[in-house]
Amino acid sequence: MSVESFDVVVVGGGPAGSIAATSLADRGRSVLVLESESFPRYHIGESFVTGFVPILEEVGITQADMDARFQKKLGISLIWGHDPGPWRTPFGLASRYTHSWHVDRAQFDLLLLDNARNHGAVVREQAKVTSVSETDGVVTGLRYRADDAEHIVSASVVLDCSGQARVVTRGRAEVEFHEDLRNVAIWGYGDFTPYSDESENDILIESMNDGGWLWTIPLAKNRASVGHVLPASQLRRSMSDGTRTVADVFHDAIERSTVTKHAVPPRAGFDDAQLRTARDWSHTSDRFHGPGWMAAGDAAAFVDPLFSSGVFLAGSAGWLAAKSIDAALMPGNTAAAPFEAYERIYRQLVDDILGYVRYFYDPHRKREDYMQRAQAQGEYLTRTSEIGFITLIAGVNRLPDILDFEPMGMEKISETMAKAQRSIIESDAAVAKKLHAS
Numbered sequence: 001m002s003v004e005s006f007d008v009v010v011v012g013g014g015p016a017g018s019i020a021a022t023s024l025a026d027r028g029r030s031v032l033v034l035e036s037e038s039f040p041r042y043h044i045g046e047s048f049v050t051g052f053v054p055i056l057e058e059v060g061i062t063q064a065d066m067d068a069r070f071q072k073k074l075g076i077s078l079i080w081g082h083d084p085g086p087w088r089t090p091f092g093l094a095s096r097y098t099h100s101w102h103v104d105r106a107q108f109d110l111l112l113l114d115n116a117r118n119h120g121a122v123v124r125e126q127a128k129v130t131s132v133s134e135t136d137g138v139v140t141g142l143r144y145r146a147d148d149a150e151h152i153v154s155a156s157v158v159l160d161c162s163g164q165a166r167v168v169t170r171g172r173a174e175v176e177f178h179e180d181l182r183n184v185a186i187w188g189y190g191d192f193t194p195y196s197d198e199s200e201n202d203i204l205i206e207s208m209n210d211g212g213w214l215w216t217i218p219l220a221k222n223r224a225s226v227g228h229v230l231p232a233s234q235l236r237r238s239m240s241d242g243t244r245t246v247a248d249v250f251h252d253a254i255e256r257s258t259v260t261k262h263a264v265p266p267r268a269g270f271d272d273a274q275l276r277t278a279r280d281w282s283h284t285s286d287r288f289h290g291p292g293w294m295a296a297g298d299a300a301a302f303v304d305p306l307f308s309s310g311v312f313l314a315g316s317a318g319w320l321a322a323k324s325i326d327a328a329l330m331p332g333n334t335a336a337a338p339f340e341a342y343e344r345i346y347r348q349l350v351d352d353i354l355g356y357v358r359y360f361y362d363p364h365r366k367r368e369d370y371m372q373r374a375q376a377q378g379e380y381l382t383r384t385s386e387i388g389f390i391t392l393i394a395g396v397n398r399l400p401d402i403l404d405f406e407p408m409g410m411e412k413i414s415e416t417m418a419k420a421q422r423s424i425i426e427s428d429a430a431v432a433k434k435l436h437a438s
Contacts, residue, residue: 002151006032006122008325009142009155011129011168013039015311016297017161018112019318020325022059025120027326032153034127034144036162039113040106044187044278046225047073047203047217047308050097051395054403055315061115070101070108071219076307076393077199079206079259080213080360083367086259088199094391095399102203102217102225127151129167132158139168139292156292157325157335161318163298172293173285180358181282181304183212184235186250187227188276191269192218195262203308206260207363208253210234213306214260226264228253229280229305247272280305282354288346289339296321301350304357307393313353316395316402317346324407338407345405349398352377356392
């Protein structure tokens with residue numbers, strides 16, 4: 001049995017873990033990444049917002065690197081709300097970042113993990129954590145199995161980036177599931193034809209009159225990822241007579257759509273045996289850190305995938321967590337202040353997106369209502385509502401807070417702002433609950 005010691009052990013080699021490991025290694029910390037699978041491996045979450053671009057650049061992955069590998073994403077096209085017809089908002093309105101990407105996550109995640117290796121992190125794949133070590137309530141390391149052998153590793157900090165498995169945080173933090181967002185996703189890959197030249201590189205989001213919504217993500221010129229997100233209760237009702245399959249529900253939704261069916265005809269190129277399902281149950285942990293540990297990405301919180309914010313949130317968490325951990329390991333510092341600063345800013349980021357998703361989930365508002373709400377939530381008093389909308393959903397409104405984050409010098413968010421934000425979230429949750437019940 002091997003016994004090792006590192007400054008930081010990162011559990012999980014996805015975007016949050018890889019970005020955190022890269023950033024910590026760049027700061028001179030010894031880092032071990034334990035990944036339970038072998039990369040490349042399949043993963044959903046294939047479309048990014050532009051707020052993620054500068055975080056990639058911070059860890060050494062350039063736009064040119066991404067452009068050479070993946071399909072550009074220029075904006076978002078929506079069939080949503082009271083107004084008839086599709087409406088489109090390009091990313092270029094919000095910042096100098098004119099595009100992000102639609103990616104094959106297996107290849108993208110491998111790119112990030114290899115980048116962590118190249119920056120000096122030690123990466124071990126097919127390494128399964130078997131237990132968490134504690135001394136007097138403080139997490140001090142892990143036991144894991146790899147290469148048919150048991151290993152013990154000690155660390156000053158263990159960072160949980162294991163996604164919804166929550167390898168470290170399970171039992172150390174309580175999870176609140178957002179009842180109004182208990183959804184299920186069904187998705188697959190089919191033939192794709194852009195419904196307009198202007199929007200051929202956009203993600204297409206379409207609301208369904210009877211509940212739920214569809215995504216279409218052009219991964220290649222003639223191929224797209226297509227998903228149907230609907231309440232879990234609705235899926236159960238749709239299959240209650242025992243005659244309908246998940247594939248039937250999926251294809252029926254495309255057939256009932258207004259625009260999606262023209263971009264991706266139902267059953268065209270789909271292999272029904274390869275359709276996938278997953279619970280998209282949004283949740284937030286009651287704490288993002290504890291003695292000797294921290295959580296980032298889905299291990300801390302997961303927000304509904306409506307605006308493709310998952311990888312942006314995970315990457316932001318990895319970047320912020322790395323800065324906080326590095327500060328905590330400085331001579332004379334303790335973990336309390338930087339860890340609390342991390343939780344404040346990351347929780348605010350999650351709450352921003354969650355609050356707006358809840359507002360947007362009412363499909364009966366006017367387009368301008370959605371945009372004005374985004375403008376007000378982001379405090380864009382001198383901007384147009386359209387710019388406020390794309391700035392919020394692309395994540396660029398929070399980039400100064402993320403990139404300039406100083407965990408030992410961050411002032412506490414004012415009680416007035418925190419109270420106002422809680423009021424918005426609670427109000428939206430109440431409205432969403434009523435909509436969900438109806």
